Amino acid sequence: MIRQILIGVLIILRLTSFSQAGKDERESRIKKQDLPTAIISLLDPYLSKSKHIRFYKEEDGKSITFEVKLTWNKKRYSIEFDTLGVLQDVEVVIKEREIDQNTLIAIKNHLSSFSKYRIIKIQKQYSSKLENSRKLLDSIFSKEAADTIRFEVEVSVKENGNWQGYEILYSERGAMLLKRKIISRSSDFILY
Amino acid sequence: MKRIFASFVMVGLTTLGFSQDGAWESNAALNYNLGNWKMNTSMGHRTVRTQIEESRSIQMAFTEINQFVTRKVSPKLKLSMGYKYRNLNNEDAAENRLTQQLAYTHQNSTVRLLSRFRAEQRFRTDFAHRYRYRFSLDFPLSGERLDNREFYLISSNEVLVESTGSGHSLDNRLSIGTGYVISNYCKIQFDFTQRFEDLNQELSQISFVTTSLIFTTP
Known part of the structure; x- marks a missing residue:
């Protein structure tokens, strides 16, 4: 009986994870050295004067973007780049x-x-x-x-x-x- | 992250293994919408291990079914009503419990902070009023957003006052756990809880390990 329940649970888990394939959005925190070098060289002059600096990578199945969040003059900024290091927008x-x-x-x-x-x-x-x-x-x-x-x-x-x-x-x-x-x-x- | 999850499981099981009295709870929950109401239906059981001198015993304490209905009355405030039925293994009478719940989200950013107040009326062979306040926080372990195939951490502290005809008791429950989002529809969670019971009388402690399988419809 327990074996049958376990098999049932495993099938449900497998089905629910397959049903998500193809529309997965994923955001993860990364280290500074994982950013493309173009982004690092562009941001370096500002990073030394910023606080609470965080680096993120976002994937939506079609494209990858990089986001840097930092505090500058007591304001919270989000700076988004594409994989080539081209600035997309700043919030x-x-x-x-x-x-x-x-x-x-x-x-x-x-x-x-x-x-x-x-x-x-x-x-x-x-x-x-x-x-x-x-x-x-x-x-x-x-x-x-x-x-x-x-x-x-x-x-x-x-x-x-x-x-x-x-x-x-x-x-x-x-x-x-x-x-x-x-x-x-x-x-x-x-x-x- | 897998290491963190594995560490939780190992620490929890080891603590349970060495502690004098311990319990394992497992439950499965389904969350779904019915119009503007959020519904939560769950089933679970508790197995307890007691040790009196050299003799150990392991037995099923109860199986239960719970039903909650929740309404979001403002962006930060949710009101719920609940009913619990417990089939107690060692007693003739079953337990019926009514719950009124108010949950307030203090902060809904990466680290979420939530206060939960509960009033319960518990009917066994006797009757008890129970009042609980739980403060909890949870956050994703990777990035600011909780995505599929990511782990999260959850921790809470709950104070419980129980009032019966023969007096009242005070408990505290400290909990830490981690969960894994398998998909938009399914999560698994592993919690370790230390209960400090009868703080105002004769203090006793019991360790709980809880495993949960949570389904959510869109």
């Missing part, structure tokens, strides 16, 4: 009051379409078509404007009577560009 965590008043009103007007909402986190996103990644990083860290500025708002909204997390991307003027559902970490193992 910095900001407070509501740091957003232009008209942009904030436009964002809140959009969020008011939900019956209730709570803003969890706001990130200012910088990107550039410039091939010179160092120039972009210099402009961001010296608080000069980059080519493109967007706002990524992590928000919890009440939708059809249920609370759901979203990551919504707004333009510099507060127009919604993208909306993505947040799949939060399951809490069943900590609740019961």
